[in-house]
Amino acid sequence: MIPPKFAYRRAGSAEEAVSLLAEYGDEAKILAGGHSLLPLMKLRLAQPEFLIDIGRVHELSYIRGEADHIAVGALTRYHDLEHSELLAAELPLLAHASGKVGDPQVRHRGTIGGSIAHGESASDVPAVVLALDGTLVVSGPSGVREIPSSEFFLGPFETVLEPDELLTEIRLPRPASPGWSFQKLTSRAIDWAIVAVAVQGSSVGLVNMGSTPLRATATERALADGASITDAAARAAEGTSPFADRNASPEYRKHLARVLVRRGLEEAAGRAG
Amino acid sequence: MSIVGTRVVRTEDPRLLTTGAQYLEDLRLPELQGAAYATFVRSPMAHARITGIDVSAALDEPGVVAVLTADDLDDIPESPPGREPLLAKDVVRFVGEPVAIVLTEEHYQGEDAAELVSVDYDELPAVVGVQQALTDETLLFPDKGTNVLSRGGAKEFDDEAFADCEVVVERTIVNQRVAAAPLEVRAAAARWADDRLTLWSSTQNVHGVRDELTGKLGLDKKAVRVIAPDVGGGFGAKIGADRETVVVGWAARRTGRPVRWVETRNENLMAMSQGRAQLHTITIGGSRDGRVQAYRLDIVQDCGGYVRMGGMLPHLTMLMASGVYDLPRVETAFRSVVTNTTPIGAYRGAGRPEATAAIERAMDLFAAEIGMDAAEVRRRNFVAPDKFPFTTPTGATYDTGEYAKALDTVLEAAGYDELRAEQRRRRERDDPIQLGIGVSAYVEITGGGPDAGETARVSVHPDGTVTVWTGSSPHGQGHATAWAMLVQDELGIPMDRITVRHGDTDVLTEGVGTFGSRSLQIGGTAVRNAAVEIKERARELAAEEMEADPADLVLDLESGTWTVRGVPGRGVPWAQLAERAGPEGLSADTTFATDQSTFPFGAHVAVVEVDMETGRPRLVRHVSVDDAGPVVNPILAEGQRHGGIAQGAAQALFEEVSYDEYGNPVTATLLDYTFISAAELPSFELVPMETPTSVNPLGVKGIGEAGTIGSTPAVQSAVVDALGHLGVRHIDMPASPERVWTAINEARTAQ
């Protein structure tokens, strides 16, 4: 439970973080809230040689309403997302889902950028960003690039982020349809989702249904073709290959996806009025 | 008015909540200055032969003071073959087994150095689970010729026992392995000086630790002093000295340097003794009018890699097999097997919860089979109140009990009939959230036994204050509050002048400790008896002082002064008598021991809601009667019940230590080992009931484990009951959402 030796640098700005990343390259890791990285280091499952701490780069912590989207800084903590008035009014799905992550301590430390960059399919917020058709803004030695969330996640703990790139901003278009829902099934209150479902209008994101966060594409297609909620939800697990673990078999996860998607769509439809 | 029985707020808490406790790792003692930190090198394999250990790379690491292995244990008695060694020598038998100890200048250096100790392992097939152990295909101790290291009870079952029964139900059920996971993990510190070992241990019994150290290190009893600072929970798993603790003591002597050790949570979940781990085959038979005629319990105990208490626990399970019921025939037998997993020890209830879980499941299965209400079946089989003392077919003699009253009281408090009506309504409308009602009745055994005494010393000082030394060993229970209340009640000296101390073998050289719900009835009685003795001494002294006949002296409990009966005026205060007592002071040492155990009992009702689509169960109400005789302090007793109920519900719903097929633990972090939190629990509804015992002068029984024993079967039963209308009769613990969902599916398919 004591990590191996590492060097530590604290970045004063996003720019400095990017140049430190360029300097230390492959052996470096960004430290944001530390709530995914530090446990892995303590178990010695991650052994980075350099940590670049962006924890005090306040310029990366914000929630702003722009003309056609909401912009969220990568270092914004769950707690701030959960309690943002702007999000409550314009993107309640993100605020609500953030309030369902872990416990209050986790939410005071964990960041939206860390959650996305970590690329764990059991995380809640990545599937929300996916359902919202978010765009990820990334800075690297060669400048800034914008990546659609649909192209960002590659596999377990794997994203298109290069080792020398910093995730700086998450852009979320204002949703066309106001109905939303977040359905998370856990065993205990503090647990990660066995399966969770994020719904915005007729977009559906899935948590823990495979090696990356997913969209329930078959459901979405069925809805577009005019299927009922029940029929569309019955297709929620199509094309997914969830893991087996101590909590659940793949069959159970698929069943849960169908149930939670139906509940989510119903709740979203109810909210849309 | 007597303070006993009142809600006195815990005197421990202001310190614990402000300046904080002094747990082992908090100790900053001059004696431990310059201590080296111990880190254990642990086996990553469940079963392997050690073919070589190379410590040279680790010795070159900065800060490394020493790296010691089994080969270095040449200055102490050899551990008998087949027994758990201090450090693994030839074979490792579970993941996490200590193989070497690394001492470093700084704590943080330990893990890096431990990684550099290179151990060559020749992997052997791992035995995981009792079924595999019973095949004897792979043996943990080949010399023994079998993995079944002990057996007992009936040599052969008599099927005639069930021949006359109209209905017989048989089922194999799992009482899964759980982890104690105390908030304070295991820790020890040791110093060797002037030919004496001083060892600080996070333990439930300093005297037991001392005796193990003297035996294993070959030291004289006088050469060992064991001290317990504040201890952050134990749950049975901190009874005695674990092998790491002994090695820490040994290493301090070997290196001539103080050594301190605290394990990580990860190590705790791999190497601290775990609990339960029994497989039961239950057979129950009786008539359709609800009378049970015969009950059989066949136990397979998983001991883990070495036999710690795994050989003993099934005896307790067998002893308590028939529970609160008056059963004409009871048959029990057990086999204890070794497997390549963490060794099993005592865990809150230790053998008794397993007995209750089995018989209560059996009663439910029987009730379902004959179509009778679960509460009614129980009522028809209880031991009647006029039968006490009652000796069971398995040889336990219950002191006192009011089982039907306990059940009726809890049913009434729960509103049982209305709950059943609500359940019917939900079933009729096919509600997506079904209601389950679980009922359990239990009796358990606490306290006494052949060498189950406890010591106490009460001293009144010339400044009017009192020091109480107790052989009990509190680690969260609140003994300091309760013992002071008992002393105030006897002496009339207010609690705030009474200090309760424990945990130093140099002060009280004999004692037993805190476990098995024994403290109040044995340790508390010892304290009370010491106070009574002091009172008699004081009477003599006061008589001298006032030149009166001792028989005429009365102690005024309100003012804490002695007066002569019928003579008005100022009395003699305690301080004056302590002064008068001279250099020896006014002090009494006592030992209280009794052969007779006490048998606390009770009944629980759990109400569970099950989401029929996802299978997720939720405990929505828990009502309990836990009768452990008169209550000295309701706050403390309720605290024990709260914790117990939570822990028991956790076994029913969430907790399970598991291993993969290679014997790797997959629940070795608190992310994976899912213990319960307040968010999963309703507010408990605790119903008072007090039936005294005559076994001790306080009339009390033990309350420490009762909640755990009663709640597990009630909660499990409630989950099953929610699906009863589908024909579901049993779901193994923990009743996880997926298990419940699977049970629903299977039942629907079968219909």
Ligand SMILES: Cc1cc2nc3c(=O)[nH]c(=O)nc-3n(C[C@H](O)[C@H](O)[C@H](O)COP(=O)(O)OP(=O)(O)OC[C@H]3O[C@@H](n4cnc5c(N)ncnc54)[C@H](O)[C@@H]3O)c2cc1C
């Ligand atoms: C007890 C507990 C319970 C939890 N429960 C949940 C839960 O229910 N749901 C859930 O979704 N999560 C849960 N989490 C995880 C939590 O949400 C994490 O905080 C989050 O996933 C990672 O965010 P972080 O800021 O802590 O990232 P860190 O741990 O600091 O970093 C994670 C990874 O992302 C990289 N990284 C971080 N920020 C950036 C960036 N701006 N650019 C590039 N790379 C970056 C790091 O290098 C690292 O590899 C839980 C964690 C704990 C400890």
